[in-house]
Amino acid sequence: MEKIYSLINFIKAYYPDSNIPMYLFSDEKCIFCMPEQNELTHPPFQYLRELFSGSDRITYCTTEYGIMFCSLRLNHWKNSYIVFGPITTVPYSDSDLQHLYKDYMVSNDSRLDFNSFLRQIPCLSLPSLLKKCIFLNYCLHEETISLDQLTSVGQTFSENDVTTDASLLLEETYHKKENEQHNQTYILEEQLLKLVRTGNCEGFKEFMYSESNFHIGVTGSTALRQLKNNIIITTTLCTRAAIEGGLDYDTAYQISDYFIQSSERLTSADRLTDLLGKVSYTFAEKVAQSKTPVSTDERMQKAIRYIQQNVNQHLTVGDVADYVGFSKSYFSAYFKKTLGFSVSAFILRCKLEEGRELLQYTDKSISTISEFLCFSSQSHFHTAFKKQFGITPSEYRKQQND
Secondary structure, three states: OHHHHHHHHHHHHHHHHHOOOEEEEEOOEEEEEEOOOOHHHOOOHHHHHHHHOOOOOEEEEEOOOOOEEEEEEOOOOOOEEEEEEEEOOOOOOHHHHHHHHHHHOOOHHHHHHHHHHHHOOOOOOHHHHHHHHHHHHHHHHOOOOOHHHOOHHHHHHHHOOOOOOOOOOOHHHHHHHHHHHHHHHHHHHHHHHHHHHHOOOHHHHHOOOOOOOOOOOOOOOOHHHHHHHHHHHHHHHHHHHHHHOOOOHHHHHHHHHHHHHHHHHOOOHHHHHHHHHHHHHHHHHHHHHHOOOOOOOHHHHHHHHHHHOOOOOOOOHHHHHHHHOOOHHHHHHHHHHHHOOOHHHHHHHHHHHHHHHHHHHOOOOHHHHHHHOOOOOHHHHHHHHHHHHOOOHHHHHHHHHO
């Protein structure tokens, strides 16, 4: 009994700092909660059943309409948990409320009280909620858990802890802090886009991200629409940054289309959050892989773009020289002197990089890709690809699909 009272006092002390509803369960029965409330606002049974079904220390679940719950399994006595929620990334829309009324079985007479309860809860993203659970677990059990141990979402955020939808303030505090958040967000956004622009994948591990100072804003009427719109916004910004970093237009917009179209197809908040976490890192990775040569000479840049955009043609040094208005011999010597490698070597590299993209993002056969890129044979493509990347085309595709 002493352990129960100690735990209850701990919850009472912690709740004012987070304002996240907390429920202490034993054998699936709620024995204490903060804030004080009646059973109307206790988490619905179907979500509790999902939270209590596993043996993991920390478990979370997300409703079909994007509302989140999280549980922390306790050592204090058998079948005991602390449950957190409901949590949303954006203020509740009318559509969200209708879903919640149904899940919580709220009568018309009780809706005002229920809405008042919801308005007290801050908006948080899933990684932020999980971090709070991780902190409480350490306080209660002196057990260290990292975010990447919990979910694939955690892995994304451990490597790229910047591309999630931002934590949003309640509507009444939104306007008071808007200017401060805007300024901090701009600085962080510039740092993030610089990582993309320079292809600095390692930099994502050191990126200093905090939900309290990164503010995207309310971009959707529901939590799912917010996530989809955040993916579109992040993808658009990263596409431009990647092009500025030297990624060719076709590849940049191919990746952009992939993320935006994927976001519109997905209906799971978990999968959308995971997709959002991959956007900026993927663009940075592609910039690093492309390593497009940089030259202040406009004619050299024109030649580079021409090669990148015509990898599916039988492209020769003479073709490129004619396009930029040079003789073949002069252009070959000038290109190598300026960029440090030959025109033919760059043409081959661009074709192979395009082949790598096609292997990863399409289901086209290797022979079709080889023919599309105008290699003399599939064997030639196979040999050149392995020489460039140290792996065969079929091995590369299998690696990406694993």
